[in-house]
Amino acid sequence: MIRRLLLALFGLYFLLPLLATAVYSLWAGGNRYDLSAYARILAEPQFRSTFTLSLILAVETVALSLLLLIPAVFWANLRWPGLRTALEVVSVLPFVVPPIALVGGLTALYKGPAWWIGTPQFLIVGYTVLALPYTYRALDVGMRSIDLKTLSEAALSLGSGWLGLLLRVVVPGILPSMLSAALLTLAIVMGEFTFANVLLFNTFAVFINYVGQTQGTGAAALSLLSFGLTWLAMIAILRGSRQGQLSLGGGR
Amino acid sequence: MDGLNRLLFSGPLLLFVGAFLLLPSLQIGASALSDGHGGLTLRYIEALGQPQYRTAFQNSVLLSGTTALLGGLLGTLLAFLASGRRGWLAEAVTAFSGVAANFAGVPLAFAFIATLGTTGLLTQFLKQALGLDLYGSGFSLFSYWGLVVVYLYFQIPLMFLVMTPAVAGLRREWREAAEGLGATPFQYWTRVVLPLILPPALAGTILLFGNAFSAYATPYALTSGALPLIPLQIGSALQGNVAADPQQGAALALGMVALMLVSLGLYFALERRNSRWRQR
Amino acid sequence: MATLRLEGLGRRFGSVWALAAFDLEIGSGELVTLLGPSGCGKTTLLRIVAGFEQPSAGRVWLEGEDITATPPNRRRMGMVFQAYSLFPNMTAEDNVRFGLRLRGLSRAEQEQRLAELFKLIGLEEARRRYPHQLSGGQQQRVALARALGPQPKVLLMDEPLSALDAQVRQSLRDEIRRIQQAEKITTLFVTHDQEEALTLADRVVVMNRGRIEQVGSPQEVYLNPATAFVAGFVGVSSILEGAWATGHRVQTGAGSLPVAPAEHSIGAKVRVFLRPENLRLARPGEEGLEARLEVITFMGSFVRLQARLCDGQSLWVDEGLEKALQWRVGDPVSVTNPSRKGSSWISRP
Numbered sequence: 001m002i003r004r005l006l007l008a009l010f011g012l013y014f015l016l017p018l019l020a021t022a023v024y025s026l027w028a029g030g031n032r033y034d035l036s037a038y039a040r041i042l043a044e045p046q047f048r049s050t051f052t053l054s055l056i057l058a059v060e061t062v063a064l065s066l067l068l069l070i071p072a073v074f075w076a077n078l079r080w081p082g083l084r085t086a087l088e089v090v091s092v093l094p095f096v097v098p099p100i101a102l103v104g105g106l107t108a109l110y111k112g113p114a115w116w117i118g119t120p121q122f123l124i125v126g127y128t129v130l131a132l133p134y135t136y137r138a139l140d141v142g143m144r145s146i147d148l149k150t151l152s153e154a155a156l157s158l159g160s161g162w163l164g165l166l167l168r169v170v171v172p173g174i175l176p177s178m179l180s181a182a183l184l185t186l187a188i189v190m191g192e193f194t195f196a197n198v199l200l201f202n203t204f205a206v207f208i209n210y211v212g213q214t215q216g217t218g219a220a221a222l223s224l225l226s227f228g229l230t231w232l233a234m235i236a237i238l239r240g241s242r243q244g245q246l247s248l249g250g251g252r
Numbered sequence: 253m254d255g256l257n258r259l260l261f262s263g264p265l266l267l268f269v270g271a272f273l274l275l276p277s278l279q280i281g282a283s284a285l286s287d288g289h290g291g292l293t294l295r296y297i298e299a300l301g302q303p304q305y306r307t308a309f310q311n312s313v314l315l316s317g318t319t320a321l322l323g324g325l326l327g328t329l330l331a332f333l334a335s336g337r338r339g340w341l342a343e344a345v346t347a348f349s350g351v352a353a354n355f356a357g358v359p360l361a362f363a364f365i366a367t368l369g370t371t372g373l374l375t376q377f378l379k380q381a382l383g384l385d386l387y388g389s390g391f392s393l394f395s396y397w398g399l400v401v402v403y404l405y406f407q408i409p410l411m412f413l414v415m416t417p418a419v420a421g422l423r424r425e426w427r428e429a430a431e432g433l434g435a436t437p438f439q440y441w442t443r444v445v446l447p448l449i450l451p452p453a454l455a456g457t458i459l460l461f462g463n464a465f466s467a468y469a470t471p472y473a474l475t476s477g478a479l480p481l482i483p484l485q486i487g488s489a490l491q492g493n494v495a496a497d498p499q500q501g502a503a504l505a506l507g508m509v510a511l512m513l514v515s516l517g518l519y520f521a522l523e524r525r526n527s528r529w530r531q532r
Numbered sequence: 533m534a535t536l537r538l539e540g541l542g543r544r545f546g547s548v549w550a551l552a553a554f555d556l557e558i559g560s561g562e563l564v565t566l567l568g569p570s571g572c573g574k575t576t577l578l579r580i581v582a583g584f585e586q587p588s589a590g591r592v593w594l595e596g597e598d599i600t601a602t603p604p605n606r607r608r609m610g611m612v613f614q615a616y617s618l619f620p621n622m623t624a625e626d627n628v629r630f631g632l633r634l635r636g637l638s639r640a641e642q643e644q645r646l647a648e649l650f651k652l653i654g655l656e657e658a659r660r661r662y663p664h665q666l667s668g669g670q671q672q673r674v675a676l677a678r679a680l681g682p683q684p685k686v687l688l689m690d691e692p693l694s695a696l697d698a699q700v701r702q703s704l705r706d707e708i709r710r711i712q713q714a715e716k717i718t719t720l721f722v723t724h725d726q727e728e729a730l731t732l733a734d735r736v737v738v739m740n741r742g743r744i745e746q747v748g749s750p751q752e753v754y755l756n757p758a759t760a761f762v763a764g765f766v767g768v769s770s771i772l773e774g775a776w777a778t779g780h781r782v783q784t785g786a787g788s789l790p791v792a793p794a795e796h797s798i799g800a801k802v803r804v805f806l807r808p809e810n811l812r813l814a815r816p817g818e819e820g821l822e823a824r825l826e827v828i829t830f831m832g833s834f835v836r837l838q839a840r841l842c843d844g845q846s847l848w849v850d851e852g853l854e855k856a857l858q859w860r861v862g863d864p865v866s867v868t869n870p871s872r873k874g875s876s877w878i879s880r881p
Contacts, residue, residue: 213476
């Protein structure tokens with residue numbers, strides 16, 4: 001049937017590059033195929049340092065995002081619908097100002113303090129903005145799926161303060177969407193290249209690019225690893241989310 | 253009392269967005285207009301008319317337009333193909349789309365180098381098995397069409413994700429009603445489906461345009477910043493790689509933001525009109 | 533010649549026959565309702581007639597012509613679905629115009645037909661509105677106009693009222709009947725609501741598990757059910773189990789009751805369907821079934837009483853408001869059947 005044929009062509013287009021990457025990553029010169037490229041690249045000290053750096057940045061970005069967003073999304077859903085529209089607009093703005101443009105504005109605006117600008121931690125603010133559309137949506141979906149009003153009123157009538165309410169009632173209720181947001185952010189940060197490259201920080205994606213200039217097979221191995229990581233994150237998100245609502249992430 | 257709570261809960265986020273998104277955006281404008289000594293000047297904006305920037309702009313527009321149209325068509329086609337009664341297919345494609353979009357950037361560039369580069373798997377296969385010499389006949393992954401092929405890898409999934417709700421919303425009853433009233437399949441597609449699909453497809457294509465225009469990581473990794481595209485030139489200016497002042501980069505960025513504003517504005521305006529009668 | 537002849541139609545899914553051995557002839561201008569519980573095959577049958585599904589067996593004849601293999605867009609049948617069938621991006625007018633254009637009517641002819649149709653359904657002021665601006669009832673009326681526009685030979689309706697509110701359902705039901713009779717169009721109407729089926733139809737086809745249980749006028753089906761299923765499905769009934777006794781009576785642990793004449797062997801275990809409107813309550817001691825009143829429900833124009841027989845079974849009895857005033861919950865009563873109505877069937881284990 002023509003449908004099957006067309007789907008197969010699409011499948012071919014999307015899977016071939018992955019296959020080629022895999023094959024290339026296993027090439028060890030001449031006619032030999034083994035895992036030597038993987039061994040070499042994983043042993044490189046820079047692999048460990050850049051991977052760890054990106055991982056740490058991801059965790060910090062997640063923490064900052066959650067800290068900023070949870071109270072705001074909570075209040076928007078509970079008491080202040082007007083904030084909702086504002087947040088919807090805000091969650092779209094990062095698309096209007098793409099990373100390559102935003103980084104220019106950030107560097108021109110913030111020249112110090114040096115202990116912040118000069119360290120990779122400066123990237124966190126950019127990353128948080130980058131992930132904003134996805135983290136906001138994930139958390140908003142989560143908040144809307146629990147009966148926020150009733151739970152809050154119950155907690156307050158029992159004497160809870162706002163912080164207790166957030167920590168003990170809201171957060172446990174939205175754990176799946178928090179996880180979703182965290183995984184999406186992780187995928188975005190691990191793959192982020194634009195900010196890091198322009199600001200000359202050595203993150204994982206920058207490292208992959210650098211390797212690509214010299215070691216084709218090593219870069220292929222890393223690309224495949226990166227793909228595998230993203231797949232795992234996606235699967236975890238799909239398992240965790242009830243609705244299977246998916247959004248995109250990523251630097252381009 | 254309420255005002256204080258509002259401040260408390262939403263303040264940090266709004267402050268953050270203001271400080272790290274809105275102000276830098278305004279800063280772009282300010283830098284583009286600054287002469288480096290505290291005064292204002294239009295020369296950087298005027299310089300956007302210079303040949304190298306015009307070329308880059310043309311390239312970016314052409315590339316974005318081509319991938320938006322092609323990606324739009326193919327992505328819509330994929331949405332129709334995958335949104336059948338078989339639920340697992342739609343889910344699998346959706347999941348893959350999420351991954352494909354994230355794969356974009358450096359890993360995608362290398363994946364395509366491994367496939368269609370000078371010693372790529374497909375290149376060699378075509379030469380050895382079919383006698384087809386890609387690079388001999390003028391194709392290059394690092395040229396315009398090569399980029400198109402690579403960009404489609406994340407454009408098609410994006411369009412798929414945008415169009416799937418619209419395609420899924422096509423009710424079986426409409427097809428049957430049309431047939432019952434005497435319409436041939438062709439008439440059904442042209443008189444019922446097309447008018448319904450065109451608005452979201454248009455909106456999606458505009459979204460794809462903006463998406464491609466602002467891409468930085470993919471073309472950079474493929475060409476090390478050598479190809480004349482707007483995002484790459486912004487990057488070069490910011491990194492201080494070229495003789496141009498950083499204000500030039502800001503002017504370029506300002507132009508890009510203006511373009512994104514227009515395209516996203518159009519997208520949302522179209523979407524708002526579409527959702528009027530779609531949801532039932 | 534019958535307008536529509538359905539000959540031995542059947543539809544199989546795997547090894548299950550969703551529809552089997554369906555034979556029916558429908559005359560010109562007749563409104564036939566297909567009544568049955570969900571899954572009984574009525575919608576399958578309709579879709580086969582419309583051409584959206586191919587039968588595994590049997591043929592469809594339209595005015596003497598075999599149309600079993602004809603594609604749906606050439607069958608000249610109008611179809612009204614349960615919901616969501618109007619094209620959302622077209623006004624009500626354009627929706628109706630769609631079929632007229634396909635038939636090749638000139639602009640002038642289209643306008644004339646549109647005027648006729650919108651007058652027929654009583655929605656002249658709503659012509660320019662979009663479906664999402666119309667209520668459910670209005671949408672279905674437009675759907676009806678759209679189906680009738682190209683002057684089809686047969687009108688097929690698949691539970692068109694099921695998605696509407698009760699009040700709208702009632703008024704639209706009368707509308708549909710009025711329009712159908714005005715246009716004199718042969719109609720096949722599927723529903724699971726027996727009140728709808730009985731009030732609308734010239735004839736009713738009661739279906740269950742893919743097969744026809746009974747075909748007849750609404751009165752026939754109601755008063756003389758052909759099978760136990762029809763007896764239980766059509767109208768409200770209580771079921772009485774007992775042994776068949778002489779004189780066309782049923783013997784239970786609470787006494788014996790006269791019912792409709794039937795040929796069962798004496799002593800056979802039977803199951804009787806008794807309609808509440810046929811039973812009466814009397815003071816204990818009078819001839820009938822010994823019982824005690826358990827529930828008294830005010831139904832608006834009458835009262836429905838539930839009597840628990842002393843052998844454990846219970847029966848519904850409907851009484852007029854005044855007669856019902858004398859009863860209280862807990863009263864001992866005697867349930868009688870002066871009408872001697874009530875179909876009986878051999879009990880299957």
